[in-house]
Amino acid sequence: MSNDQQPVVVCEAVARTFGAGPAAVVAVHGVSCRVPQNARIALTGTSGSGKSTLLHLLAGLDFPTAGTITWPAIGDRGALRPGPVAIVFQGPSLMPSLDVLENVCLPPLLAGAGEAVSLQEAEAALERLGLGRLLHALPEELSGGQAQRVAVARALVGAPQLLLADEPTGQLDHVAGALVIDALVDTADHLGAALVISTHDPEIAERLPTRWCMSDGRLLTESRDQVAVGTA
Amino acid sequence: MPAMIWLRGLLRRRPGRTLAVAAGVAASVALLASIGAFLSVSKSTMTRRAAQGVPVDWQVEGQAGSKPADLLAAVKAASGVQAALPVGFASTTGLEATTGGTTQTTGPGVVLGIPASYAATFPGEIRNLVGTPQGVLVAQQTAANLHVKPGDTITIGRAGMRAARVRVDGVVELPKADSLFQKVGAPVGSQPSAPPDNVLLLPDATWHATFDPLATTRADLVRTQIHARLDHNLPGDPSAAFSSVTGRARNLEVTLAGSGLVGNNLGAVLDAARKDALYAQVLFLFLGLPGAVLAGLLTAAVAAAGADRRRQEQAILRARGATNRRLVGLATVEAVLAATVGGIAGLAIAWLVGHAAFGSGSFGATPGAAATWIVGAAIVGFVIAVLTVAVPAWRDARHQTVAAGRAAIGRATSPRWQRWGLDIICLAASAVVYWLTGRNGYQLVLVPEGVSAISVSYWAFAGPALLWVGAGLFTWRLADLFLSRGRPIMRRILRPIAGDLSSTVASSMSRERRALGRALALVALSVIFAASTAVFNATYQQQSGVDARLTNGADVTVTESPGANVPPSFATKLASVKGVKSVEPVQHRFAYVGADLQDLYGVRTDSIVNAGRLQNAYFQGGTAKGLMKELSARPDGILVSAETAKDFQLKLGDEFRLRLVDGRTKQARSVVFHYVGQAKEFPTAPKDSFMIANSSYVAKATGSDAVGAFLIETSGSSPSTVAAGVRSVVGPNAPVTDLQTSRRVVGSSLTAVDLAGLTKVELGFALVFAGGSAALLLVLGFAERRRSFAIAGALGARRRHLGAFVWSESGYVAVGGLLAGALVGWVLSNMLIKVLTGVFDPAPAAAAVPWAYLGSLTALILAAIVIAAATVLRRIRRQALTSMRGL
Structure with a gap:
């Protein structure tokens, strides 16, 4: 299989348990799945079903307590960030002490792109999302929708191969939420990246060709095009 | 009930929060109560030393009409009297002696009649210099005037009667002549300006035989005093005390029913001591209060x-129906806890500190004072807790929405104090107060020579206090200004630490400037407190050493008795004593300046500066070395006191005639000197008027090179050990004194207080505050931004990237705080020393800088910051996952 065809991320019998003993909480249990390149996946499930934990595992932000996760199209865990994997969080995730441009600049700067290049990329990303007039606004001066779009812009500048969004519209109204999802899908299309969005909203889930459902830490497949596989 | 539930929850879930506030309260209470403990010990020391x-x-x-025997019985029966002896006072028309073929006559004088046990009962009143301590004793100055020594005969003039003759047994010094010859019962202003020049002491039997006949004809010339020891x-x-x-003295006067008046010497010194104690209380509080x-x-x-x-908790409680009153009530419960x-x-710490540093855990010299200190310190602690916990809660409950409260970052306008220029006002007011204090010659403590009255200008304390507050706020303003306007400079400065992130870090710091400015200002205030306290205390210790040295003259001093005629060559013999480094002979003569008798010191100008450790502050109008050079260049040059220069309207180069006793003829002769400068202090010299001249010129003019004192420097050995060795060489006739002993007895009751204990405590607290403020503020500041660091981590920030933020901010707080603290600390130290000039005797030529302490302080702050930053970095990584789950 050529690199172009390799999945972005592969999970094999992955589990994540928090705590130990009788108080232990199994957030993710025996999940095996793979996310192909260009995938568009909606991850649904009730609150506490393990969606956020699975996204964190896929992003390499957390470690499984059992099973393995690999990123065949990217490389090892150390190569994931900044760059190939980007994540948009549910809550406000902009650094409050930096303005919009500086927040968006951060991933390329961390990747060592240099200040001038980083600024250029950040400005371009913000322009693309219609946020050009907010370059020097502080996070607290933005609306919830604007802040999430800035977070999307920040994800965009690293040119990621895997874009993960953890309930990005959870705190937004319908219209603002739609704008954010548009931005995410457009960005993924623009970059040719795989996109996984966890959501409660059936309308958003409907917009994506593949739907995975989490229940009690287990991943149930609900796929229309068979590009993703989830097994119990 | 809800309060108890809240309190239980608080202690279970957030014990750190309450404990942190309690720790701050404990530090304040401990510092104040420790000062109370120190004052308690100091006051007892003052009382003991004064007595x-x-x-x-x-x-x-x-x-008139009283019988000495009745008086003696009444005094002996008075409360607290341990011993009482009668002392006769008789006025003589003059004394005369014929020695070496010449006859010397004095003016009127006083002849005392003392019992044989007097010297043993009242040690310190009479100091034997030459001859035996019993029998007929002549005062040192009188012996010099009459040129007598043991074995010579003195004729005592009696008004209207034939003169009496006595044979001298010894020469004595009367160190407490002022009080001995006081006018009992007269107010301070009516007391004699000086004790009599001519004094003879006779055994009481001789005195009665000599003056009882006079008492029958001239009762006004003969009187009896009862001297008592309590x-x-x-x-x-x-x-x-x-x-x-005073109560006992009044009681005795009532008992005597007008037959006797009490001259209360002990009461007089305790009166001065109680005023000093009040001043000390203000001084020590002033030095310690910034710490609190x-x-x-x-x-x-x-x-x-x-x-x-x-605020979030408040919002939740408010959403559940809690009223503002309830919210404030809950915060008050937390504050009270x-x-x-x-x-x-805090009180327990102070008790331990008191025991460890001062040897006493008492917080006051009396139970009332102890209770005042305990309650006072506890109230200060309570006020701090209320101001820091309850008041913000009340303010939030009344004026702030949760959303507004969460906006910690932003384009916040300057705080009100900055807009009002409170820092500038404080600094300007400090300068004005300092200038006004300077106009009065920094006379914070008014203790004119010879007068026991004391007054304190408390207002002068406002100068340093306003400087401390103003400088702290101004530092905050500058730190704020630099971060907001100096971003390009900051970016360049940070490049070596932050690399490509320097611009981002500088921006982040600019937005966090309020918290960073506060941390930097607090570190600076801690450094200012530590540095100014350390410098002041070091200078105080230095000057108390100088005071002891001035009084004693050197590490060890041999004072030759009048008429002993010891040549300078005797120094060679003294130099052979083990532990002696150098020996400097200094001449001592009495010389008449007009009608005024003054001390004249003949010095070797090439060696006295080093041998006598002369400081520039001892002189006026030139340095010690410079004026000694002037003397050297002009053999008949003389340095006189400012008072003498003023009284005689002297200008530099003026001729100045003294009457000195010629060693060959024993007659006074006029010797011409030329005025070359002024001296304020000199080793062994009295505090009022004295003069300094070339020893070679004095020897030539008087035909005698007899030495008055040998100033001995030790080569690192204990002065008291060396003194013992010197005593074995010089024998019993020349008193040998050492620095260690002098240090214990010199100084007023205030300057005699050893600040070492307080210094340890204050400097200890200062170290804790400085290190604590630096570390605590950084750790708390970063803890508040856990979320930001988690975000940065999720975006791919490595340890070095996070380190760029942490080390940049830590470095800014450390370097800025230390620089500002050192600068203002230096200014404040000098201001404190100037304002408190009255505390120092003599005034310091320069502040003493305790480099070791200041070095330790700097090292501690840097270490605290490095440890805090490293801990923060480790915790950021460890807590990243937990923090991320909240994103």
Whole structure:
């Protein structure tokens, strides 16, 4: 299989348990799945079903307590960030002490792109999302929708191969939420990246060709095009 | 009930929050109570030292018609009297002696009749210099005037009667002549300006044989005093001791029913001591109070770190129907708990500190004073807890929405104090107060020579206090300004630490400038407190050493008796004593300046500066070396006191005639000197008027090179050990004194207080505050931004990237705080020393800088910051996952 065809991320019998003993909480249990390149996946499930934990595992932000996760199209865990994997969080995730441009600049700067290049990329990303007039606004001066779009812009500048969004519209109204999802899908299309969005909203889930459902830490497949596989 | 539930929850879930506030309260209470403990010990020391310096506690003078025997019995029966002896005072028309073929005559004088046990009963009143301590004794100055020594005969003039003749047995010094010859019962202003020049002491039997006949014809010339020694087991507080002694004296006067008046010497010194004690209380509080304020500010900063969480809790409670009153009530419960825990802990710490540093855990010299200190310190702790916990809660409950409260970052306008220029106002006011104090010659303590009255200008304390506050706020303003306007410079400075992230870090720091400015200002205030206290205390210790050295003259001093005629070559013999490094002979003569008798010191100008460790502050109008050069260049040059220069309208180069006794003829002769400068202090010299001239010129003019004192420097050995060796060489006739012994007895009751204990405590607290403020504020500041660091981590920030933020901010706070602290600390130290000039005797030529302490302080702050930053970095990585789950 050529690199172009390799999945972005592969999970094999992955589990994540928090705590130990009788108080232990199994957030993710025996999940095996793979996310192909260009995938568009909606991850649904009730609150506490393990969606956020699975996204964190896929992003390499957390470690499984059992099973393995690999990123065949990217490389090892150390190569994931900044760059190939980007994540948009549910809550406000902009650094409050930096303005919009500086927040968006951060991933390329961390990747060592240099200040001038980083600024250029950040400005371009913000322009693309219609946020050009907010370059020097502080996070607290933005609306919830604007802040999430800035977070999307920040994800965009690293040119990621895997874009993960953890309930990005959870705190937004319908219209603002739609704008954010548009931005995410457009960005993924623009970059040719795989996109996984966890959501409660059936309308958003409907917009994506593949739907995975989490229940009690287990991943149930609900796929229309068979590009993703989830097994119990 | 809800309060109890809240309190239980608080202690279970957030014990750190309450404990942190309690720790701040404990620090304030401990510092204040420690000062109370120190004052308690100091006051007892003052009382003890003051009482120790009084050989005769009461001089009870019989009034017309009183019988000495009745008076003696009444005094002996008075409360607290341990011993009482009668002393006769008789006026003589003059004394005369014929020695070496010449006859010397003095003016009127006083002849005392003393019992044989007097010297043993009142040690310190009479100091034997030459000959035996019993029999007919002549005062040192009188012996010099008459040129007599043991074995010579003196003729005592009696008004209207034939003169009496006595044979001299010894020469003595009367160190307490002022009080001995006081006019009993007369107010301070009516007392004689100086004790009599001519004094003879006779055994009481001889005195009665000589003057009882005179008493029958001229009763006005003969009187009897009863001298009494009291039990010195007095209350520790000078004020209470004064009341006790004065009460007893009044009681005795009532008992005597007008037949006698009490000259209360002990009461007089205790009166001065109680005023000194009051001053000391203000001084020590003043030195310690910034520490307590600092602890309060740190507590406020700690409490403010949890403000967001507190506001969220308030919002939840409000949503559940809690009224503002209920919210404030709950915060008050938390404040009271912190104040109680902190107060008890603080008092316990102070008790331990008191025992360890001062040897006493008492917080006051009297139970009342102890209660005042305990309650006062506890109230300060309570106020701090209320101001830092309850008041912000009340303010939030009344004026702030949760959303507004969460906006910690932003384009915030300047704080109100900045807009009003409070820092500039404080600094300007400090300069004005300092200038006004300077106009009065920094006379904070008014203790003119020879007068026991004391007054304190408390207003002058406002100068340094306003400087401390103003400088702290101004530092905050500058730190703020630099971060907001100096971003390009900051970016360049940070490049070596932050690399490509320097611009981002500089921006982040600019937005965090309020918290960073506060941390930097608090570190600076801690450094200022530590540095100024350390410099002041070091200077105080230095000057107390100088004072002892001035009094004693050198490490070890041999004072030759008048008429001993010891040549300078004797120095060679003294130099052979083990432990002696150098020996400097200094001549001592009495010389008449007009009608005024003054001390004249003949010095070797090439060696006296080093041998006598002369400081520039001892002279006026030139340096020590410069003026000695002037003397050297002009052999007949002379340095006189400012008072003499003023009295005789002297200008540089003026001729100045003295009458000096010629060693060959024993007659006074006029010797011409030329005025070349002024001297304020000189080793062994009295504090009033004295003169310094070339020893070679004095020897040539008087035909005698006899040495008055040998100033001995030791080569590192203990002065008291060397003194013992020197004593074995010089024998019993020349008193040998050492620095260690002098140090214990010199100084007023205030300057005699050893600040070492307080220094240890204050400097210890200063180190804790400085290190604590630096570390605590950084740790709390970063803890508040856990989320930001988690975001950065999720975006791919490595340890070095996070380190760029942490080390840049830590470096800024450390370097800025240390620089500002050092600069303002230096200014404040000098201001304190100037303002408190009255405390120093003599005034310091320059502040003493305790480099070791300041180095340790810097190292501690840097270490605290490095440890805090490293801990923060480790915790950021460890807590990243937990923090991320909240994103």
